[in-house]
Amino acid sequence: MNALEYFRTHLKYEKNPKIKEAITQKFTEYLRRAEEIRSVLDDGGGSGPAADGDAAVAARPKTKPKDGERGGDDTDQAKLRAGLTSAIITEKPNVKWNDVAGLESAKQALQEAVILPVKFPQFFTGKRRPWRAFLLYGxxxxxxxxLAKAVATEAESTFFSISSSDLVSKWMGESEKLVANLFQMARENAPSIIFVDEIDSLCGQRGEGNESEASRRIKTELLVQMQGVGNNDQKVLVLAATNTPYALDQAIRRRFDKRIYIPLPDVKARQHMFKVHLGDTPHNLRESDFEYLARHTEGFSGSDIAVCVKDVLFEPVRKAQDAMHFYKTSNGMWLPCEPRHPGAIQTTLQDLAAEGLADKILPPPIARADFDKVLARQRPTVSKADLEVHERFTKEFGEEG
Structure with missing residues (x-):
């Protein structure tokens, strides 16, 4: 019960919600156990034959570990690990390799590093070793x-998704312990993948004026751990992504044996993206329409196309809201239409809903004109200057994805 009081005091000052939740869970568990021990003692369990049993063992006071012994260290480590446990992806993101348009060489390299070593370990004998660290930049x-989501879905490995907030702590010396514990957990749960998104926020150039002591120590620990992973041939893959590869510390950059440029999608990739994002939404676009859209979106990123399609998906809804005429289909559903459409009735969405037909109204299928309307007002978000920076980095340090 005295120990639980320490837990209660710590909870007041703990700011990290993940750690707070883990401590609360343990607190409840230990409180229940303490009540069980108390009830055994109150029933006289300490003096009868049962005193030789489990209850006596549980009730026997344990000696307090002296300073320098491992008691306190284990508690600290458990606390650090509790915070990192939430970074393990338990539910697959459901993104398949085929959902990723283009990037064939990047996908092949990742399959060599992630899928083949687990499914065909006999391939990797002698000096042939799978890749151990990937940097995706662009x-x-x-x-x-x-692409990292596709890896998490396809790989039969433990997947750690890490951001800078998971590894940065306000307590002196705790950040590097978090890094060390992360890699230790990855080795224990091997085969495993550590994905660090926006790695530049953790591993900027060392020696810069605004670099803090904590930041430098995190980078040093990360360098040590990554080098250890490579040398010991543990089944741990480090996968990192960044938009600003030049901002990375050069020693960190060297640790990544594969540095793959993820460029803007080409025409074929854009065509595939439009199809993927439309999915099974009703539309009347033909193959030639998808080719037309791909040609007219030069310079668009995958994210730009996703936003474009999302906007287009609302166009039929807007048409239904603004429509003044509807017609009834053979299966009893109501669709918005032009006044000259056969069977058109002058009514509105609200009027049909008032008549109790709200669940019988359907938006029209998506047409190419809807895309033309959206593309007329949308612009690509990646500038030529951005592209030049990444292409220069690729010539110096990277390879095409």
């Missing part, structure tokens, strides 16, 4: 994180 919205 303009924003080109699919770096999306």
């Amino acid at each position: 303009p924003p919205g080109t699919g770096k994180s999306y």
Whole structure:
């Protein structure tokens, strides 16, 4: 009960909600156990034959670990690990390799590193070793994180999705312990993948004027752990993504044996993206329409196309809201139409809903004109200057994805 009081005091000052939740869970568990022990003692369990049993063992006072012994260290480590547990992806994101348009060489390299070593370990004998660290870089919205989701779905591995907030702590020395514990957990749960999104926020250039002591120590620990992973041939893959590869510390950059440029999608990839994002939404677009859209979206990133399609998906809803004429289909559903359409009746969405037909109204299928309307007002988000920076980095340090 005295120990639980320490827990209660710590809870008042703990700011991290993940750690707070883990401590609360343990607090409840230990409180229940303490009540069980108390009830055994109150029933006289300490003096009868049962005193030799489990209750006596539980009730026997334990010696307090002295300073320097491992008692306090284990508690600290459990606390750090509790915070990192939430970074493990337990539910697959449901993004398949085929959902990722283009990027064939990037997908092939990741399959060599992630899928083949687990399914065909006999391939990797002698000096042939799978890749151990990947850096995906490129303009924003080109699919770096999306590719990581595909890896998480397809890989039969433990997937850790890490951001800077998971590894940065206000307590002196705790951040590097978090990094060390992360890699230790990854080794224990091998085969595993550590995905660090926006790695530039953790691993900027060392020696810059605004670099803090904590930031430098995190980078040092990360360097040590990544080098250890490579040397010991543990089944741990480090996968990182960044929009600003030049901002990375050069030692960190060297640790990534594969640096893959994820460029803007080409014509074929854009065509595939339009199809993927439309999915099974009713539309009357033909193959030639998709080719037309791909040709007219030069310079668009995958994210730009996703936003474009999302906007287009609302066009039929807007038509239904603004329509003044509807017609009834053979299966009893109402669709908006032009006044000259056969069977057109002058009414509005609200009038049909007032008549109790709200669940019988359908928006019209998506047409190419809807895309033309949206594309007339949308612009690509990646500038030529951004592209030049990434292409220069690729010539110096990277390879095409």
